[in-house]
Amino acid sequence: MTRCLWIFSVVLAVMLGPQAQAVGGTPLEIRITQGVESALPIAVVPFQWAGAPLPEDIAQIISNDLTRSGRFKSMPRADLPSQPTDVMQINFKDWRIVGMDNLVIGQITATSDGGFIVEFRLIDIFTGKQIAGFQIPSHSSNLRLTAHHISDIIFENLLGTKGAFSTRVAYVTVDRKGPKDSTYRLQIADADGYNAKTILESRHPVLSPAWSPDGNQLAYVSFEDRNSAIYLQDVRTGERQKVVFGEGINSSPAFSPDGRKLAVTRSREGNPDIYVVDLASKEQQRLTTDSAIDTEAAWSPDGQTIVFTSDRGGSPQIYRVSPAGGPQQRVTFNAGEYNARASFSPDGKRLVMVTGGSGFRIAVFDLDGGRSEVITQASLDESPSFAPNGSMIIYATMGGRGTELAATSIDGTVKQRLALQNGQVREPAWGPFRK
Amino acid sequence: MRRTILMGLLTVTTAWLLVGCSNLDKKAAAPANVENRGISGDEMSDIDAAKSQGMGDGSGADASALNDPNSPLSTRVIYFDYDSTNIRADFEGVVQAHATYLAANPEVEITLEGHADERGTPEYNLALGERRALALRRQLVLLGSTAGQIRTVSYGEERPVAEGHDEQSYGLNRRAEIIYP
Numbered sequence: 001m002t003r004c005l006w007i008f009s010v011v012l013a014v015m016l017g018p019q020a021q022a023v024g025g026t027p028l029e030i031r032i033t034q035g036v037e038s039a040l041p042i043a044v045v046p047f048q049w050a051g052a053p054l055p056e057d058i059a060q061i062i063s064n065d066l067t068r069s070g071r072f073k074s075m076p077r078a079d080l081p082s083q084p085t086d087v088m089q090i091n092f093k094d095w096r097i098v099g100m101d102n103l104v105i106g107q108i109t110a111t112s113d114g115g116f117i118v119e120f121r122l123i124d125i126f127t128g129k130q131i132a133g134f135q136i137p138s139h140s141s142n143l144r145l146t147a148h149h150i151s152d153i154i155f156e157n158l159l160g161t162k163g164a165f166s167t168r169v170a171y172v173t174v175d176r177k178g179p180k181d182s183t184y185r186l187q188i189a190d191a192d193g194y195n196a197k198t199i200l201e202s203r204h205p206v207l208s209p210a211w212s213p214d215g216n217q218l219a220y221v222s223f224e225d226r227n228s229a230i231y232l233q234d235v236r237t238g239e240r241q242k243v244v245f246g247e248g249i250n251s252s253p254a255f256s257p258d259g260r261k262l263a264v265t266r267s268r269e270g271n272p273d274i275y276v277v278d279l280a281s282k283e284q285q286r287l288t289t290d291s292a293i294d295t296e297a298a299w300s301p302d303g304q305t306i307v308f309t310s311d312r313g314g315s316p317q318i319y320r321v322s323p324a325g326g327p328q329q330r331v332t333f334n335a336g337e338y339n340a341r342a343s344f345s346p347d348g349k350r351l352v353m354v355t356g357g358s359g360f361r362i363a364v365f366d367l368d369g370g371r372s373e374v375i376t377q378a379s380l381d382e383s384p385s386f387a388p389n390g391s392m393i394i395y396a397t398m399g400g401r402g403t404e405l406a407a408t409s410i411d412g413t414v415k416q417r418l419a420l421q422n423g424q425v426r427e428p429a430w431g432p433f434r435k
Numbered sequence: 436m437r438r439t440i441l442m443g444l445l446t447v448t449t450a451w452l453l454v455g456c457s458n459l460d461k462k463a464a465a466p467a468n469v470e471n472r473g474i475s476g477d478e479m480s481d482i483d484a485a486k487s488q489g490m491g492d493g494s495g496a497d498a499s500a501l502n503d504p505n506s507p508l509s510t511r512v513i514y515f516d517y518d519s520t521n522i523r524a525d526f527e528g529v530v531q532a533h534a535t536y537l538a539a540n541p542e543v544e545i546t547l548e549g550h551a552d553e554r555g556t557p558e559y560n561l562a563l564g565e566r567r568a569l570a571l572r573r574q575l576v577l578l579g580s581t582a583g584q585i586r587t588v589s590y591g592e593e594r595p596v597a598e599g600h601d602e603q604s605y606g607l608n609r610r611a612e613i614i615y616p
Contacts, residue, residue, distance in 0.1 A: 176598065180594065182594075205590060205593035205594065207557050207558075207561075207591075207593060208557065208558060223590065223593070226588065227588050228561065228588075228589070248565070249561055249562065249565055249589060251558060251561055252558045252561075265558065265561075265562070267562070267565055270569075271562075271566075272562045272565070293559065293562040293563070293566070295558050295559060295561070295562050296556065296558045296559065309556070309558075309559055316555075316559055338555065340555065340556045340559050341556040341558065341559070354555075354556050356554075356555065360554060360555065380553065380554065380600065382555075382556055382557070383556070383557070398600060426557075427557065
C-alpha cells in the first residue's frame with residue numbers, strides 16, 4: 001500500500017509540472033441519452049474539507065463520471081441518508097436500507113506548499129470492508145484530474161476493467177460562416193468534456209487528429225499551405241512540425257503502437273495509397289499500389305497488421321496488410337455496401353468502423369467470427385474510436401445544432417451526447433491512458 | 436518599376452471586373468439542373484469572389500472571353516452525380532471552352548478544387564474529391580490544355596457551399612471548382 005501510494009505521488013507530480021495550462025473554451029455539454037437497468041448502485045459522499053470553498057466538487061465529479069459510464073447508478077446527493085467522511089462515522093445499516101452496494105467517502109487536507117492531499121476510501125456496504133483507499137497529492141488546478149483518477153480506481157476495483165475517466169479526447173470544431181470563411185479549431189478536452197483547450201486554430205480545414213501512444217503528440221491534417229499536409233504537434237509545448245507533404249493528398253495519419261512510425265495516405269503517384277513513414281529517418285515505404293482509393297490506415301495493437309479502406313472491389317471495404325508490405329486481404333464482405341475507417345479495439349479482437357447503406361452508422365466487426373453488428377441508429381454517424389479500456393466508443397453524429405460527438409457502449413446499450421453550444425464538433429479521437 | 440505599374444493596372448482592372456461582374460456572375464453560378472435555394476447570399480458572394488479571381492490576366496485576345504458573363508468560361512463550378520467522378524453531359528460544353536482557352540493561353544495556370552458531399556467518411560471523401568479534380572483535369576488535357584497548366588487539390592467534404600443535409604445541398608457540394616489565378 002505504501003509503495004502504491006508513492007508511485008501514485010510521483011506520477012501525479014510529473015503530470016502537475018509541464019501539463020498545467022490555462023483552462024479555456026466552453027466545456028462540451030454531456031447528456032446521457034440511454035442507460036442500462038443493471039447499473040450498480042453507489043453513493044459518493046461529499047469529501048470533508050475545512051478551508052475556503054474549493055474550485056471543484058470532487059465527490060460530484062466522481063459521481064458524474066460513474067453515472068456517465070452507464071455502469072453505475074450514483075445516488076443523488078439530496079438522497080444520501082447521512083454524510084460520513086470517516087469509516088467510524090458510517091452506519092452500515094442505514095446504507096443497506098437504501099439499497100447501496102458501495103460507498104465512497106473522503107477527506108481533503110491542505111499541504112504546507114499550497115497543495116492538497118485527497119484521501120478517499122471505497123467501502124463495501126455488505127462486508128463493511130474497505131475495497132480500496134488512497135491518498136493522492138493534488139493542486140487547485142488539478143483537482144478535476146484527481147477526481148477522474150479516483151473514478152478510475154473505483155471503476156477498476158468494482159468491475160475489473162481499468163477506468164478511462166482520466167483520459168482525453170481530441171476533436172475538431174468548425175465555425176462556418178461561408179465555404180471559404182470558416183474557423184477550424186483542433187481541441188483537446190477531458191473525457192467528460194471539461195478543460196477544453198484549443199491547440200490549433202486555422203482558417204483552413206483541419207482533420208483526422210490521431211494520438212501518439214504516449215499521449216504527448218497529435219498527428220493531424222491541415223490545409224494551411226493550400227494542400228493537405230500532415231503535421232505533428234506536441235500537445236504540451238505546442239511545438240509542431242510538418243512531416244508529410246507534397247503533391248496530391250497527404251492525410252489519414254495513424255501512429256504505430258511503438259510511436260516510431262506513421263501510417264499515412266499519399267496520392268503523389270496518382271491515386272491514394274498507404275505508406276508507412278519512419279519518424280526518425282523520414283523514410284517512406286509504400287504498402288499498396290492498387291489503382292483504387294486506399295486510405296484510412298489503422299494499426300493493430302500488436303503492430304503486426306494494418307487495416308485500411310479500399311474501393312478496389314467496387315465499393316469501400318476494409319482490407320489488411322502487413323506493415324512490412326506484401327499481399328493484401330479483404331476483411332469485410334457482406335457486412336454492408338460501404339465499410340470504411342476501421343480501427344482496432346484495445347484487445348485487437350474487434351474493429352469499429354463506419355458502415356453505410358441507406359445511412360451511415362457505426363458497426364463493431366468481430367475479427368474472429370467475421371460478423372458485424374450495427375450499434376448506432378442515426379443517419380450520418382462517423383469517425384468512431386475506442387476508449388483505451390475498450391468499454392466505450394466515441395463518434396461524430398448529426399444533432400439538432402449540427403455535428404455533435406456521441407459515445408456508446410460497445411453493445412450499443414449506453415449512449416451519451418457531447419455537444420458544443422455553438423458550431424460543429426467532429427472527428428473525435430479518444431486518447432490513450434495517461435501515464 | 437514596370438512591374439509596379441503593371442501590378443497597379445492589374446489591381447485596378449481586377450477591382451473594376453469584380454464590380455462589373457458580380458451581378459451577372461450570380462446567374463452563372465446557378466447549376467443547370469439544381470435549384471439555387473441552398474446557397475446563402477454570403478456563400479454566393481464567396482463563390483463570386485472565387486470566380487472573379489480569374490480576371491486581370493490581360494493576355495491575348497481571349498481574355499475578354501474569360502470575363503464575358505455570357506461565355507461558357509464564366510461557369511467555374513461543375514457538379515457531379517452521387518459517388519461519381521464522370522463529367523456530366525450538361526458540363527461538356529463548359530469543359531471544352533476552358534480546355535480551348537487554356538490551349539490558346541499556355542501561360543495561364545489554373546487550380547482545380549475537388550469537393551464531395553458530407554456522406555461517407557472525411558478521408559474517403561478527400562480521395563473522392565481528388566478523383567473529381569483529376570477527372571476534370573484529364574478531360575481538359577484530352578481537349579487540348581496541357582497537364583502542367585493544371586494544379587489539383589482536394590478538399591473532400593471540408594468546404595461545403597450548402598449546409599443542408601438533403602439531396603439538394605449534396606448536389607451543390609459534389610463539385611469541382613475551376614480557379615484562375
